[in-house]
Amino acid sequence: MTAPFRFPRFFVTSPAPCPYLPGREERKVFTELNGEHADELNEALSRIGFRRSQGVAYRPSCAGCTACVSVRIVTEGFRPNGTQRRLLRRHADLDVTACQPWATTEQFDLLSRYLGKRHPGGGMTAMDESDYADMVELSPVQSVIVEYREPMGPNGERGRLVGACLTDRQGDGLSMVYSFYETEDDSRPGLGNFIILDHILRARATQLPYVYLGYWVKGSPRMAYKTRYQPLEALGPRGWAPLSDETPADTTPPPMDRL
Structure with a gap:
């Protein structure tokens, strides 16, 4: 494992209006995905709540707000309604x-x-x-x-x-x-x-256990549809745990030292 994969450099964006919750600001922490270990880094980061956009992996890092929650569907347990x-x-x-x-x-x-x-x-x-x-x-x-x-x-x-x-x-x-x-x-x-x-x-x-849906924001009508796909897991400080639309999730993201 090479140093660029083990020790990526992280950056933080300037605050901008939140697209999900009125009156709030969003900020993101991000790093570049490049080189021969880009796949491995992207997978490791996805397990602690990052999403990919082109050659960048990012996750919310908003001051005083942890409303954005990473969610994934457990494919084996899913039964369509x-x-x-x-x-x-x-x-x-x-x-x-x-x-x-x-x-x-x-x-x-x-x-x-x-x-x-x-x-x-x-x-x-x-x-x-x-x-x-x-x-x-x-x-x-x-x-x-x-x-x-x-x-x-x-x-x-x-x-x-x-x-x-x-x-x-x-x-x-x-x-x-x-x-x-x-x-x-x-x-x-x-x-x-x-x-x-x-x-x-x-x-x-293809025996893949999860479908990653990105972020869920409780109280945001645009995100409500994601809880219709059960079992759904949400990422919190103790790792991934079951989530439903009635669950008051502890949404503090896990630390990045879990890479």
Whole structure:
């Protein structure tokens, strides 16, 4: 094990408005992921609450606030409820393919529609196609773009792209870095939830125990959907422990000396 992996350099961002809780500020601690041990470092950091964005791993480090909680689904114990079973049946006709992390105009157009509908005014809406290509292609770890397409046409034409997810494959699971999907098609409701369900099934089929969902913030309506996937584990000072939407989690993150 080399020194760059064992002793990464960490930096802290300047405070910025919190996107989840009004009136609060967010700050992040981050480090670069590069070199031959980038995969190992990314996996070690993910186990203590970090997320990847291109060649950077980060986690919240906000003064006086620990509301952001890392969560992951335990794939072996997951059993879909009635609504989730209906979604699996409704979208069972989709052609799902794990592609190499190569950005396409079709993906970018779908992302632009998604951001304009779900996150208008958010920071990502300023992305151009080159920025999107960087997000997908500048990955120092094992990544794929999982595409969700409608069935092939009668003349063999490729089906319409209705969803996509940039996904990292780790030794203990799949990490959903960013997903986006068609939001204005009434014939395809619940695509975001279906993409999560598909990742659970994919992880289970390859005997990976977890699907990492990023951060959950209790009290944030945007994050409430994550507790629908049980069993769900949350990361606290004593490690990973079961979490439900009724659980008052101790959200103080574990120290970084657990690398």
